[in-house]
Amino acid sequence: MRHDNGGELLVTVLRELGIDTVFGIVSVHNLPLVEAVDRELRFVPVRHEASAVNAADAYGRARGTLGCALTSTGTGAGNAAGSLIEALSAGSSVLHVTGQVESEFLGSGRGFIHETKDQLGMLEAVSAYAASIPDARGAGRILREAARAALTAPGGPASVEWPIDLQYAAQTDEPVLFAALAPIAPDTTELAAAGALLASARRPLIWAGGGANTARGELAALLEATGAGLITSNSGRGSVPEDHEQVIGNFATTPAVRALLADADVLLTIGTHFRSNETSDYTLDLPEAHIQIDVETAALGRVHPATHPLLADAGAALDSLLPHAVPAEPGWTDRVGAVRTEVRAILHDTIGPQAAICDAIRAALPREAVVARDVTIPSSSWGNRLLEMYDPKDNVFPRGGGIGQGLGMGIGAALARPDAPTVVMAGDGGLAVHLGELLTLAQERPRLTLIVFNDGGYGVLRNMQDHHGDRRSGVDLTTPDFDLLARACGLPYARITAQEHAGPVLTEAIGSDGPTLVEVDLDALGPMKSPFTPPVRIPGQ
Ligand SMILES: Cc1ncc(C[n+]2csc(CCOP(=O)(O)OP(=O)(O)O)c2C)c(N)n1
Ligand SMILES: [Mg+2]
Numbered sequence: 199m200r201h202d203n204g205g206e207l208l209v210t211v212l213r214e215l216g217i218d219t220v221f222g223i224v225s226v227h228n229l230p231l232v233e234a235v236d237r238e239l240r241f242v243p244v245r246h247e248a249s250a251v252n253a254a255d256a257y258g259r260a261r262g263t264l265g266c267a268l269t270s271t272g273t274g275a276g277n278a279a280g281s282l283i284e285a286l287s288a289g290s291s292v293l294h295v296t297g298q299v300e301s302e303f304l305g306s307g308r309g310f311i312h313e314t315k316d317q318l319g320m321l322e323a324v325s326a327y328a329a330s331i332p333d334a335r336g337a338g339r340i341l342r343e344a345a346r347a348a349l350t351a352p353g354g355p356a357s358v359e360w361p362i363d364l365q366y367a368a369q370t371d372e373p374v375l376f377a378a379l380a381p382i383a384p385d386t387t388e389l390a391a392a393g394a395l396l397a398s399a400r401r402p403l404i405w406a407g408g409g410a411n412t413a414r415g416e417l418a419a420l421l422e423a424t425g426a427g428l429i430t431s432n433s434g435r436g437s438v439p440e441d442h443e444q445v446i447g448n449f450a451t452t453p454a455v456r457a458l459l460a461d462a463d464v465l466l467t468i469g470t471h472f473r474s475n476e477t478s479d480y481t482l483d484l485p486e487a488h489i490q491i492d493v494e495t496a497a498l499g500r501v502h503p504a505t506h507p508l509l510a511d512a513g514a515a516l517d518s519l520l521p522h523a524v525p526a527e528p529g530w531t532d533r534v535g536a537v538r539t540e541v542r543a544i545l546h547d548t549i550g551p552q553a554a555i556c557d558a559i560r561a562a563l564p565r566e567a568v569v570a571r572d573v574t575i576p577s578s579s580w581g582n583r584l585l586e587m588y589d590p591k592d593n594v595f596p597r598g599g600g601i602g603q604g605l606g607m608g609i610g611a612a613l614a615r616p617d618a619p620t621v622v623m624a625g626d627g628g629l630a631v632h633l634g635e636l637l638t639l640a641q642e643r644p645r646l647t648l649i650v651f652n653d654g655g656y657g658v659l660r661n662m663q664d665h666h667g668d669r670r671s672g673v674d675l676t677t678p679d680f681d682l683l684a685r686a687c688g689l690p691y692a693r694i695t696a697q698e699h700a701g702p703v704l705t706e707a708i709g710s711d712g713p714t715l716v717e718v719d720l721d722a723l724g725p726m727k728s729p730f731t732p733p734v735r736i737p738g739q
């Protein structure tokens with residue numbers, strides 16, 4: 199099939215992938231792409247390329263599919279790199295298409311506009327897949343190959359650089375047929391051993407990471423059949439809805455869950471990294487008898503030795519284990535439920551007046567709605583744990599921990615899921631990184647409530663410095679008057695200065711059909727019971 203230019207071809211491929219909205223910044227090095235997308239689909243002009251990737255990433259996460267970002271050559275592609283790193287950490291699916299100089303001058307070092315040294319090498323370093331389009335016959339194949347790489351576990355972003363002369367050229371496109379990927383089934387000997395262990399379990403616990411999100415039904419069935427408790431990483435939240443009484447959730451390092459882990463006799467883990475923040479820097483004591491399911495060989499036993507490794511897709515492995523499941527010993531499931539209640543009650547109490555905000559968000563949101571979170575104390579303390587999630591597609595947060603990505607992610611998610619409201623939780627510091635995206639919010643007007651927790655700086659680092667030393671460095675920030683700022687951007691604004699404001703303010707903002715900026719004045723609201731410090735070890739201490 200023939201297309202007039204690369205933009206027409208890109209639209210064809212995006213339609214095949216079910217993508218209707220693309221995020222980016224226009225440039226002389228992507229004009230044909232942006233123009234075709236804007237004409238045929240929806241192009242969202244974000245204000246920084248990092249946000250384009252964050253928005254595309256969250257668009258994909260919120261739909262359980264792939265998102266697409268368009269950037270320019272050189273600085274534009276470089277600006278995207280930090281957010282590509284996030285998509286790589288998360289294993290989320292992003293198709294990043296970026297410009298490149300005219301093919302005649304590629305690599306010549308002649309200072310062609312936007313030229314940079316080894317752009318492909320940079321993209322390779324931060325993407326799961328990277329390729330250059332070599333001619334006007336190969337673009338369709340490369341774009342589809344990139345999408346497939348991004349969508350195949352363990353996922354990650356796929357970057358394609360496209361010389362500008364080739365974007366303008368007429369394209370020939372051959373249909374590409376990829377063989378369907380069969381699910382990876384576990385080895386039968388390993389499975390028999392794991393099944394026998396599971397059948398012997400009296401006090402089982404299951405730990406779900408993001409890899410469990412493709413096997414929600416199978417996981418729920420095994421949970422019911424065993425009466426086990428379910429601990430999750432942050433990424434595994436919602437794999438089974440968090441109001442299920444066996445779901446303890448993202449509370450692994452609390453004293454009550456540590457005690458439960460100490461008494462458990464079998465641990466079954468599914469698609470998890472055991473990241474440092476979720477295992478107290480890998481020091482968390484876990485049961486020795488460990489069935490570990492993962493699609494990556496390297497993940498098996500990488501952190502916690504796996505006595506029973508199963509290299510398999512989560513769904514296939516859990517399905518094969520189900521016939522071996524037996525109910526736990528009497529009392530175990532009740533204890534799991536008691537631990538679930540206890541850890542939540544303690545956290546609810548610890549966060550003091552912020553609990554009213556957590557409760558009000560959940561009360562105002564429909565059951566399934568995205569909560570996108572930047573890296574701020576309210577997210578790290580309660581947003582990542584206490585604020586219940588019922589579906590992993592609603593649980594959007596930067597897995598690599600980089601600040602500044604929440605609003606871009608929220609915009610992407612809100613445009614992916616226009617039928618439900620989206621909430622973004624951001625700190626004043628994280629929001630300042632991409633303050634320009636307030637203008638994207640004002641322009642696109644999605645149903646998005648942006649809650650800014652304002653403590654006049656990088657609170658979490660300030661707490662660490664106050665805890666460990668007597669001098670503050672780089673943590674106190676000038677913040678804008680958010681009321682004036684919202685007005686300057688044409689955004690509705692509301693403020694929370696006391697617990698009793700949370701319900702009415704958030705109900706109105708979340709119930710409206712467009713964006714609202716809600717500022718939480720943390721000084722006025724009052725402190726948590728004790729200052730939050732992150733679960734990060736200071737080397738040498
Ligand atoms: C890209 C990036 N740069 C720096 C950091 C270090 N960092 C972590 S949290 C944080 C402070 C965030 O401040 P704010 O958004 O106001 O949230 P608060 O801690 O005040 O609740 C910083 C600077 C980071 N995580 N990511
Ligand atoms: Mg702050």
